[in-house]
Amino acid sequence: DAGVIQSPRHEVTEMGQEVTLRCKPISGHNSLFWYRQTMMRGLELLIYFNNNVPIDDSGMPEDRFSAKMPNASFSTLKIQPSEPRDSAVYFCASSLGGGFTGELFFGEGSRLTVL
């Protein structure tokens, strides 16, 4: 069975450009999470969805960041405009059930570099 699929794996862009990161969760999973990983701040939860509805976006850094989940099999994280401090690895993870099983299945991440 396919795992969580993220694209692109690597993105290099210039400051001010729009960046869109994509995620396909594991089929049947109904929770989706976006995390950001940096050396300085570790793993930060940006936003998570349950049944396609955003539940908690308190970790979204600022209005430049937005996330959508139009259906159960696709989510995007958009940064507009991008800044050098947004450089990080962005992970998408999915999970099964509102039953709090809690196990997160991670994609391989999207490494973003903003010049």
Place this chain on the structure above:
Amino acid sequence: AQSVTQPDIHITVSEGASLELRCNYSYGATPYLFWYVQSPGQGLQLLLKYFSGDTLVQGIKGFEAEFKRSQSSFNLRKPSVHWSDAAEYFCAVGASTGGFKTIFGAGTRLFVKA
């Protein structure tokens, strides 16, 4: 607020030696606790989890962890480390506040020397 502390940024052990990675959590109720491992360039993978019951939990790859409520700890152990265990290890706590989310510690990088 929920939080996780991993006091060791990195640890070096010899191959074949035993390993213990420390984790302390802060959470008002009975916690859901996890250990994940991250190999370079990869996402995180679940090693084991604790929800309730037996406080000694067995996981994959020969790892185990013990929940100690009195110490607010959930330390990860392995009796004999293999070179392939070199990776970064994350302790995490699950919080069921307004939904369910997992909060990760800063991670401990494990180096294995021959």
